[in-house]
Amino acid sequence: MHDVVIVGVPLIAILAGIFFSRSDVKDLRGEIKDLRSEMQSRFTEVQSRFNKVEDHLGRIDADLRQFYHLTGKLEARMDSMEKRS
DSSP states (O other), X not given: OHHHHHHHHHHHHHHHXXXXXXXXXHHHXXXXXXXXXXXXXXXXXXXXXXXXXXXXXXXXXXXXXXXXXXXXXXXXXXXXXXXXX
């Protein structure tokens, strides 16, 4: 009987540990899947924001090009008017 207790109690403790750790692993896998899906949705949101900023910067760049083009034309006109007078 003494041998059964010495071998049986640690064996039951080890089996209980294995059982509980396996259930924790299943829960952890589920949480990891949830975390991955949440991270993917946030990444998609950040990517869409970057695309919006990139589009906005493209429009600003086009406006600045037009502004500098017109400024150059006006400077040329002013130079030609100064030469006439």
